[in-house]
Amino acid sequence: MKQLIIGLALAISCFSYSQNCNYTFLGELKDFHDKSAIASATIFIKQKDKYIVSDLDGKFKIEDLCSGTITLTITHVGCETKTVSYKIDNDTFKTIYLEHHLEELKEVVVNSNLKTEHTSIEQAINKQVLENYTDKSLGDALNTISGVSSLNTGSTIVKPMIHGLHSSRLLIVNNNVRLFDQEWGDEHAPNIDVNSSNSITVVKGANTLKYGSDAIGGLILIKPRNYAAVDSLFGSSILSLNSNGRGGIINSEIVKTFKSGFYSRIQASYKQFGDFKAPEYYLTNSGLKNINASANIGYRSFEKGFDAYYSVVNNEFAILQSSHIGNVNDLVAAINSREPRVIEDFSYNIDYPKQNILHHLAKIEAYKRFKKLGKLSVQYDMQINRRKEFDLRRGDLADTPVIDLRLFTNSLQSNLRIDYIDNLKIDTGVLVRYQQNDAVSGTGVSPLIPDFDKYEASVYMIGNYGLNDSSDINAGIRYDYSRIEAEKRYNLTDWNETYNYDELFPEFETNTIENSNILTRPEFSFHNISANLGYSKQLKGNMSIYVNYGLATRVPNPSELFSDGLHHSAARIETGLLTLNKETAHKFAASLERNNPGFGFSISPYFKHIKDYIQLIPIGITTTIRGAFPVWEYNQTNAQIYGIDIDVNKKITNRFGYKGSLSLLKGENLSEDIPLIHMPSTNFTNSISYNNEELNDLSISLIHKTVLQQNRYPDYNFYTFDPILQEDVYVDISSTPPAYSLFSFNSSLSFKAFKKGTLKLEFNIENIFNTQYNEYLNRLRYFSDELGRNFNLKIKINY
Amino acid sequence: MKNIKSLKTIKLLALLFISTLVSVSCSSDDDDDDHDHEEELITTVTYELTNGTDVVTLEFQDLDGEGGANGTYTISGPLTANTTYSGTIELLNETENPADNITLEVEDEGDEHEFFYTSTVSGISVSKDDMDEDGNPIGIETTLVTGDAGTGSLTIVLKHEPTKPNNGTSADAGGSTDLEVSFSISVQ
Structure with missing residues (x-):
């Protein structure tokens, strides 16, 4: 407004003294979507150095123009600033379209209140919180959200879990690309570098159709940052050092933005840890080494834009050496012993067993807006996931992986957002996807997951209708077609007798039979x-x-259909079944929320009924040359999961604040009337924080988390004969560890550094009292305790 | 001015760091299309006990490996009471042609392996006659001495990465079990 007055004042004091200067320019400003008039926009006339304002009909008039070029810069509250030029050689009338949807301009603001959809039940973590997890995994960061837990393999392989569901029941969407990284395995953590993202949203409700049909658990949306169209070069670097594991991360990001709307960004991180330490001993072979990088380049304007993104994640995880066991009697010995069988001094070595995963993700997306319609975007993406798992092996095979899989995924998708009608927004799109899994040869074992090709095609339509100023209704439908064509060798006895596949699926058989294996x-x-x-x-x-309310369906994944082999850390043989059907889930969720920094809360109950829920359970014992092994097979039951997530925040004084959360969950196997396996137990957190902006933005917080013992678990314990002791021994694989409470401390200070930059120092302590504990949802809980105390120092520089 | 300079240096260093990582993290994949045999599998265990012309063979065979059909035990006959046998164990992978002799791999990595023999028949004792590079027993070559007549089991365990030396029991040795077979034997 001030500028306007100055501009007007300047304009009045100006004299025009050109020769042919009596043309008139009539302009009309309209909204791009619904063509409504835009009143009170400021129009700056460059040639006249003059400001005028559009009237109630969106019109404006410039008189006494000379022939030549006229350049107008139009600004309006909530609109993108637009500059246009016209050639004037006569009286002229022009309609100029402006964009007045603020959401398209969500540039710098990190706003957790901005939902992906109006009706969505979701929670978000912003960049600031993500930075606290810079040297942790995606699963660790998400663990801070109520209702989200994780299924771990040791301390570094962390698989997120929403309402007790994980793996193929969660969709993980990174930068609008659905992640495909052999997510079906319990010990396969998502290959995401938290440092490459700006915010993460967990959708617990039903607003997931745009991304897939199978989000029975929920959706994890990892979003990049949108940049303002200004000429700027900025970046940030983080160095984090830890006492436990004697390692940390260094991460850097540099962004260049241009006034024209172009931008480019590059980020990379290097992370390394040695053996972690439980309170009483080192966890021999538990370190990791990660190299991650991502880059994107793009152009954004209101009418059109594109984004090209590439990221690479290269993870090497050591797996606790003591978790490699030969048979059930070794497992019994591990369960009965209070300590891991191998305890050595600290080392950075990553020895066998280990996992090595390389994940490439590339995408290109472009959009264009059409008047009186909406925004059309088209995206192609490609992912290559190479997973190698190494075990303790004999002889020449010692350095050869036991699992070597390469998954190649290609998707082409489009989305049309129709938003020109004021109250109605429609998203509709199609998707085609081709996926190829290659069980890379040379491992010397028959592959756990066979070669397969998978084809998918989908179409969806989602509508959001604003009933009135305060309420919205959202509805969507999606159809998916998928086809999987695999090639697998089956043991002839298994094919003909154990599973009776020769009668059920004679059409899958080929005539190739060698070494008592049949090619199918x-x-x-x-x-x-x-x-x-x-x-x-x-x-x-x-x-x-x-x-x-959501209806979700999930097709059995390749591991559920085809897996066939020995899992060393679980001492069991896992068998997939070709007879599995798809899962169908009905999800109901509700949420009452109060969004207020003084006192806010969210209370979110949910209920899920899952028909033909696929689970892995023990069905018997087989005798092998290594001794007895339990056989675990995938089967289907009806299940229901229900619970409630509660979050509370309260400002106690200006500087003290409280935050708390509570998650309650029950999972039931309805067909057998027993609890479901691996369901998170009741847990709650409390934190008290102190903030003083005047004192270098000092922040201190104390956080407490309690996880209660899971008393509802299915009893899959069994007896096995120990030929050395000459007696049956009890194998207690089901009992759950006792409740535990952990305390941690966070503190940070910010300083001004350089010209516009900041320097932030953080000091944190995790597990302050060095508490010894086990977590039910850690697959290696039989072999060792969880991590002990850790001191962490972080230095963050923004420049 | 100094600040601006150091800012530039930091940006330059960060860029350098990023580009190094990007170039490091790219690697190539290669592949061919053959399918895999079970190269590591042990299908057959043969424990041969010899005393002159008195030869007793204990064999366990599971040709289709883990899963599939269960393995079978074959015992050629009873052992003679109060007799000293010299024993040799042989591990084969018979899915390969010719059969792969796994015993040789175990012998090569003798310091990372050890056989354990236990019997419920009273009077049977087994001593190990071979040594690894550190002078600890491996248990491929053994001497088995029988006592009075009786029946029971003879269990053979092969441990990978056991504690060596140990007190002679597989429980004390720890490690992971590569083999665990239990033969029903009789001494007459």
Whole structure:
């Protein structure tokens, strides 16, 4: 406004003294979407150095123009600034379209209140929180959200879990690309570098159709940052050092943005840890080494834009040496012993067993807006995932992986957002995907997951209708077709007798039989329908209420269909079944939220009924040359999972604040009337923080977390004969570890550094009291305790 | 001015760091299309006990490996009471042609392996006659002495990465079990 007055004042004091200067320019400003008039926009006339304002009909008039070029810069509250030029050689009338949707300009603001959809039940973590987890994994960062837990293999392989569901029941979408990285394995953590993202949103409700039909657990959206169109070069670096594991991370990011709308960004991190330490001993062979990098380049304007993104994640995880066991009697020995069988001094060596995963992700996306319609975006993405797992082996095979899989995924998708009607927004799109798994030869073992080709095609439509100012209704439907064509060798006895496949699937057989193995070509096609319905209402006093229903269907994944082999750390043989059907889930979720920094909360109950829930359970014992092994097989039951997530934040004084959360969950196997395996137990957190902006933004917080013992678990314990002791021994694989409480301390200070930069120092302590504990959801809980105390120092520089 | 300079240096260093990592993290994949045999598998264990012309063979065979059909035990006959036998164990992978002799691999990595023999028949004792490079027993070559007549089992365990030396029991040796077979034997 001030500028306007100055501009007007300047304009009045100006004299025009050109010769042919009596043309008139009539302009009209309209909204791009619905063509409504834009009133009170400021128009700066460059040639006249003059400001004018559009009237109620969006019109404006410039008189006494000379022939030549006229350049107008139009600004309006909530609009993208637009500059246009016209040639003037006569009286002229022009309609100029402006964009007044603020959400397209969510540049710098990190706003956790901005939902992906109006009716969505979700929670987000912003960059600041992510930076605290710079040297941890995605699963660790997500663990801070109520209702989200993780299934771990040791301390570094962390698989996120939403409401007790994980692996193929969660969709992980990184930069609008659905992650495909052999997520079906329990010990396969998602290959995401938390440092490459700006915010992460966990959608617990039903608003997931745009990304897939199978989000029975939920959706994890990893989002990059949008940049403002200004000429700027900035970056940040983080160095984090830890006492436990004697390692840390260095991460750097540099961004260059241009006024024209172009931007480019590059980021890389290097992380290394040696053997971690439980309170009483080193966890021999538990370190890791990661190299991650990502880059993107793009152009954004209101009407069109593109983004090209590439990221590479190279992870090497050591797996606790003591977890490699030969048979059930070794497992019994591990369960009965209080300590791991191998305890050595600290080392940075990553020895066998270990995992080595290389994940490439590349995408290119482009969009264009059409008047009186909306925004069309088209995206192609490609991923290559190479997973090598090394075990303790004999002789020449010592350095050869036991698992070597390469998964190649290609997707082409489009989305059309129709948003020209004021209250109605429609997203509709199609997707085609081709996936190829290659069980790379040379491992010297028959592959756990066979070679396969998978084809997918989907179409969806989601509509959001604003009933009135305070309430929205959302509905969507999606159809998915998928076809899987595999090639696998089956043991002839298994094929003909154990599973009776020769009668069930004679069409899969080929005539090739060698070494008592039959070559088969299983082929499956699936048709899936999924849907969602959502309602949201804003109430008085910053309160809002959300109700969601979702129908989700999931096709059995390759591991559930085909896996066949020995799992060393579990001392069991895992067998997939070709007879598995798809899972169908009905999800109901609701949420009552109060969004207020003084006192806010969210109370979110949910209920899920899953028909033909696929689970892995023990079915018997087989005798091998290594002794007895339990056989675990995938089967299907009906299941239900329900619970409630509660979050509270309260400002105690200006400087002291409290935050708390509670997650309660029950999972039931309805067919057998027993609890479901691996369900998170009740847990709650409390934190008290102190903030003083005047004192270098000093922040101190004390955090407490308690995880109660899971008393509801299925009893899959069994007896096995120990030929040395000449007696049956009890194998207690089901009992759950006792409750535990952990305390941690965080503190940080910020300083001004360089010209515009900041320097932030952090000092943190995890597990302050060096508490010895075990977690039910850690697959290696039989072999060692969880991590002990850790001191962490972080230095962050923004420049 | 100094600040601006150091800012530039930091940006330059960061860029250098990033580009190094990017170039390091790219690697190549290669592949061919053959399928894999079970190269590591042990299908057959043969423990041969000899005293002159008195030869007793204990064999366990599971040709299709873990899963599939269960393995089979073959015992050629009873052992003679109060007799000293010299024993030799042989591990084969018979899915390969010719069969792969796994005993040789175990012998090569003698310091990382050890056989353990236990019997419920009273009077049977087994001593190990071979040594690894550190002078600890391996247990491929053994001497088995029988006592009075009786029946029971003879269990053979092969441990990978055991504690060596140990007190002679597989429990004390720890490690992971590569082999665990239990023969029903009789001494007459």
